[in-house]
Amino acid sequence: MLTDKFKKNADALRHKKLFLLDMDGTIYNENSIFEGTLDFLSQIEKNGGRYIFITNNSSKSVKDYVEKVNRMGITADASHFYTSSQATAFYLQENYPGQTVFCMGTRSLVAELEQNGIRVVTKPEDSASVVLIGFDTENTSEKVRDTCIMLGREVAYLATNPDLVCPVSFGYIPDCGSMSIMLKNATGKTPFFIGKPEPIMIDCVLKKLGISFFFNVMVCYVIYTDIACGVNAGVDTICVLSGEATLDDLEKSDTKPTWIFDSVREVCTELAR
Numbered sequence: 001m002l003t004d005k006f007k008k009n010a011d012a013l014r015h016k017k018l019f020l021l022d023m024d025g026t027i028y029n030e031n032s033i034f035e036g037t038l039d040f041l042s043q044i045e046k047n048g049g050r051y052i053f054i055t056n057n058s059s060k061s062v063k064d065y066v067e068k069v070n071r072m073g074i075t076a077d078a079s080h081f082y083t084s085s086q087a088t089a090f091y092l093q094e095n096y097p098g099q100t101v102f103c104m105g106t107r108s109l110v111a112e113l114e115q116n117g118i119r120v121v122t123k124p125e126d127s128a129s130v131v132l133i134g135f136d137t138e139n140t141s142e143k144v145r146d147t148c149i150m151l152g153r154e155v156a157y158l159a160t161n162p163d164l165v166c167p168v169s170f171g172y173i174p175d176c177g178s179m180s181i182m183l184k185n186a187t188g189k190t191p192f193f194i195g196k197p198e199p200i201m202i203d204c205v206l207k208k209l210g211i212s213f214f215f216n217v218m219v220c221y222v223i224y225t226d227i228a229c230g231v232n233a234g235v236d237t238i239c240v241l242s243g244e245a246t247l248d249d250l251e252k253s254d255t256k257p258t259w260i261f262d263s264v265r266e267v268c269t270e271l272a273r
Contacts, residue, residue, distance in 0.1 A: 002270045004238075004259035012236065013259075013271060018211050019044050019051045020202060020235075022220035023065075025167040025243025027053075027264060032169065033072040034242060036265025041074065043271045051080065052205055054218075056161035056195040056225060058085045058134035058176065061108040082205050084160040084195035085109050088132065089116035090204060091194050096156065100127045104147040104179075105134030109160070124149045133183065133191065134160040135176040144183070151187040161195030163225055167243055197228035202235060219264065221245045228255045240264055 002010045021027060027037045044051050053065065053076070060068070062081045069076050089112060092101060100119045103110055113120050113132075121128055124146050131150045136143070151157060159180050165172035177193075184190050194200060206213065217236045220226030221243030230237035239245055239257035242264070250260065261267045 002273060004270075005241075005261050005266070008259060010259050010270065013217065013238075013267075014047065016215055016217045016236075017049050018205075018209065018216035019049060020054045020205065020216060020218045021051055022218075022222070022226050023053050023055045024057055025221045026219060026240055027074075028072060029242075030168045031068075031072075033074070034263060034265070036263060036268055038073055040264040040268035040271075043268045047271060052082060053080055054082050054196075054201055054205065056084045056135075056163050056176075057166065058083065058088065058109050058160035058195070059106045059137045061085065061112045064108055082201055083112075084201065085112040085134070087201045087204060088134075088158070088160050088194045089113050089118060091158070091200065092116075092118055092130070092132075096130050099129045100125065101130045101132050102128040102147070102150045102155070103132045103134070104139070104143050105132065105136050105160070106138050109134045109136075122146075128155065130156045130158060131191075132158045132160070133176060133179060135163070135166065136179065139179070147183060148186050151183065151189050157189055157191045159191035159193050161225065162193040162197070163195075163222065165244065172244075196222075196225040197232055199229060199233035202229060202233040206233075217258075219267065223249060223253050223255050223257075227253075227257050230257075231255055238267060240267070 004010050062078050103120050110120050162177040163175035164177040166175040213234050218230035219238045221240050223245050227237050236258040238259045241262050
């Protein structure tokens with residue numbers, strides 16, 4: 001019998017055809033791939049499944065991510081990714097068609113939106129009716145000031161993801177959620193968050209691939225975004241303890257994963273049995 005860290009029956013994993021994988025803190029930490037990640041991805045394919053990386057990190061484009069994981073030895077192309085940037089572009093097209101978007105984000109995020117036919121500005125403009133913020137690793141005080149100017153107007157306010165921190169080699173740095181708190185302290189405004197835990201990203205992937213909710217599983221480590229996203233989308237979840245979540249966090253949280261493993265290496269070991 002296949003079991004998780006606490007010997008809970010996990011035989012259902014043998015029937016999963018799609019593994020939705022978070023990235024930072026799940027399969028690597030910044031630029032260092034976790035031990036066992038390549039074996040895990042290989043085992044998924046040996047079992048007749050496939051994997052898609054589904055990340056809230058909007059600081060990089062899909063092209064950037066493909067190049068990054070390829071350097072780590074991971075076989076992947078654009079079809080292996082669905083990011084909060086892509087989900088944001090889809091959301092804007094569906095809900096704010098033809099409108100100009102002011103964006104506080106990286107150049108990669110701006111390019112991703114523009115490639116999807118969205119008009120984006122990065123300086124205050126009267127024509128902009130939507131303000132969007134992302135995980136901006138290129139942020140400056142001038143960009144923050146310009147965003148506050150825009151939020152002082154009657155505009156729709158969106159954010160790519162609510163993550164408070166992003167794991168890096170020395171610990172954590174502020175993510176989009178923390179940036180939104182900073183802006184709320186200055187403007188009193190809170191954005192609508194598009195990425196996880198909203199089920200938008202998972203729904204889009206499953207519709208695109210035509211795979212039933214029953215046959216996929218989310219593998220991740222953040223309770224309030226990733227695990228909650230799986231719960232909201234009605235799919236099974238695996239929480240790995242290689243990132244932000246701890247056993248104490250899981251015990252205190254009302255949001256519970258289906259299974260708990262120490263790492264993707266441990267998941268691989270069980271799948272190979």
